[in-house]
Amino acid sequence: MSAIAGILHFNNEPVNPKAGMNMMQTLSRYPADAVQTWQNQQIFLGCHAQWITPESIREQLPFYDYEKQLVITSDAIIDNRTELFERLQVHHALRKEMPDSQIILLSYEKWGEDCAKYLVGDFAFMIWDEKKRKLFGARDFSGCRTLYYTNKNNRFAFCTAMNPLLTLDFVTKDLNEQWLADYLAIPWNFESVDVRSTVYHSIQQLPPSHTISIVDGNVTLSRYLTLEFDKKIKLKSNEEYEEAFRAVFQTAVDARLRTHLKVGAHLSGGLDSGSVASFAARSLKKENKPLYTYSYVPVKDFVDWTPKSRVANERPFVESTVKYVGNIQDHYFDFEGKSPYTEIDDWLDTLEMPYKFYENSFWLKGIYEHAHEQGVGVLLNGQRGNWTISWGPALEYQTQLLRKMKWIKFNQELRSYSKNIGVNKSKIFKHLRKKAFPFTDRGNVQEKPYPLIINSEFAQKTGVLERLKEHEVDVSGIVRQSAYEVKKTQFEKLYYWNINGTYTTKLSLKQVLWDRDPTNDLRVVRFCLSVPENQYVQNGQDRSLIRRATKGYLPDNIRLNQRTRGVQGADGIHRMSSFWKEFVSEAKKMCTHSWMNEFLNTALLSESVKKLEHSPNANEVFEDEFRTLMRSLIIYHFVIGAHLKGGERDEKRLGKASIGSA
Secondary structure, three states, rough: HHHHHEEEOOOOOOOOHHHHHHHHHHHHHHHEEEEEEEEEEEEEEEEEEEOOOOOOOOOOOEEEEOOOEEEEEHHHHEOHHHHHHHOOOOOOHHHHOOOHHHHHHHHHHHHHHHHHHHHHEEOOOOOEEEOOOOOEEEOHHHHOOEEEEEEEOOOOEEEEOOHHHOOOOOOOOOEEEHHHHHHOOOOOOOOOOOOOOEEHHHHHOOOEEEEEEEEEOOEEEEEEEOOOOOOOOOOHHHHHHHHHHHHHHHHHHHHHHOOOOOEEEEOOOOOHOOOOOOOOHHHHHHOOOOEEEEEEEOOOOOOOOOOOOEEEHHHHHHHHHHHOOOOOEEEEEOOOOOOOOHHHHHHHHHHHHOOOOOOHHHHHHHHHHHHHHOOEEEEEEOOOOHOOOOOOOOHHHHHHHOOOOHHHHHHHHHHHHHHHHHOOOOHHHHHHHHHHHHHOOOOOOOOOHHHHHHHHHHHHHOHHHHHHHHOOOOOOOOOOOOOHHHHHHHHOOOOHHHHHHHHHHHHHHHHOOOOEOOHOHHHHHHHHHHHHHHHOOOOOOOOOOHHHHOOOOOOOOHHHOOEEEEEEOOOHHHHHHHHHHHHHHHHHHHHHHHOHHHHHOOHHHHHHHHHHHHOOHHHHHHHHHOOOHHHHHHHHHHHHHHHHOOOOOOHHOOOOOHHHHH
């Protein structure tokens, strides 16, 4: 795992060594096992390395192959090493100790700019091809590792982080108006529909599933992978699908256990993280290594206000998984004193940009910190699982059957589902009828739209609402698509992927561990997309494939549970009760800030403050009023804080000049 950096001049002007060293010095905020650079007249390359895999120990990066005249700097863990060794015909004696960067370089030598198509793993890399005078790089299919770049005045520079690029004399700190407008207008948990843009006007990012090629000053980006939805595999029985799933998933999990350090995992009471932990613990047991798990629980005095179908404290379910699976050393943290509000500035400093996932920010950060303290090098999670391994929306499946009037199958599924979740059939049918034939339900109460927190004049100036409409982004926040359409969008639209890679890359660099998700393995994703839908919903059972395939891997109270689901972050407001007045006071200050008024809907936010300024109710944590204030305060902190200028807060130095057009 590494933070990489580089500078290329197109006009034969030598790179000033000081410019490269300034970038590397800025990366010194992250711990490193080795810091190395390579320079040759018009190009500088650097690597701020953290040794996670056994093969990365004492790895030379950047690495210059004198014979091939290729130089690589990389931030990568490649998971399909065995397959690539065979394709590249690597001698068996060299395979065990060959670092992943060498595999990438061999792949480039064989396949050229198509090399990224053959790589499975988390990666961002850049290669200087001296013979062709070309700088070439790529980012993995889902953007698990970040790669930013800037191109101006015959000079190109790239880096894993943004702050090092801001040290260059040709890069400005002007904020990107279009990005900011997108952030404010989009109700969903992503920042912008422009996958190349960042919060800074001068800095762009290489999108997931893309390569970048720079020749003679021309920068070309190409998408190298688009996932397929239509090709379905046909096996003979449920058992064959289950066996095939276990095989591909075990391969993905085992590939992510490759570290000379300890292995940890996020663990909740659900199917995704439970499956990851179970498969990992079994494999680690063969190596006499335990799996360290980390679970968030609410603070002790929290009173669970959530409905019966939701569980705020998942500890009993986690303990059930731990006991059943074995070979797990479990840890539980309530992160007392931490809240979504207290962690804003630290997250902004880490991410170098505003964010939206405040609900789980305090415990995500806390788990990373505790895992680091215990010497964990790989921290597993099951974040993509809802769209891959545990896919299977029973109600949507039944809705489709109802629309197609497949009455026999529909009645079978409805009857079984009613029994499984303990809800009367007539109640479920009423809900399904509304979903299948909404035009017949004239008395249907309209869902409340998400309030626009963007200033109307700023929205008009940037044309953000029209642009989002062109991208089919519904700013009302109301889900109008079926689950199947939403799933397809999740894999087609790359802007959904960017934020995950942003926080996992930068938080992992800060805590010297690599966050890895087997449910997001490219082989797993392709397999899950190729499985017929009737494998995912059967006999009234949602997420049927994972429930069947984990028999013997997870306890039945987890594996077959269809009646309750965990809800994390339900104690967010409760955690803020002791300093609620401070929160309200700052929100009021934000609403009266003259400069913030130019792009925030401060009238709306003031109404939210009025509703929340008295004694806080814990059950308002997921309400629009709290959500709009938190997202706005995050922007407020970013703009007026050190995150913009690199110094102490000084509001007098802010003004219209701080904002740059896209």
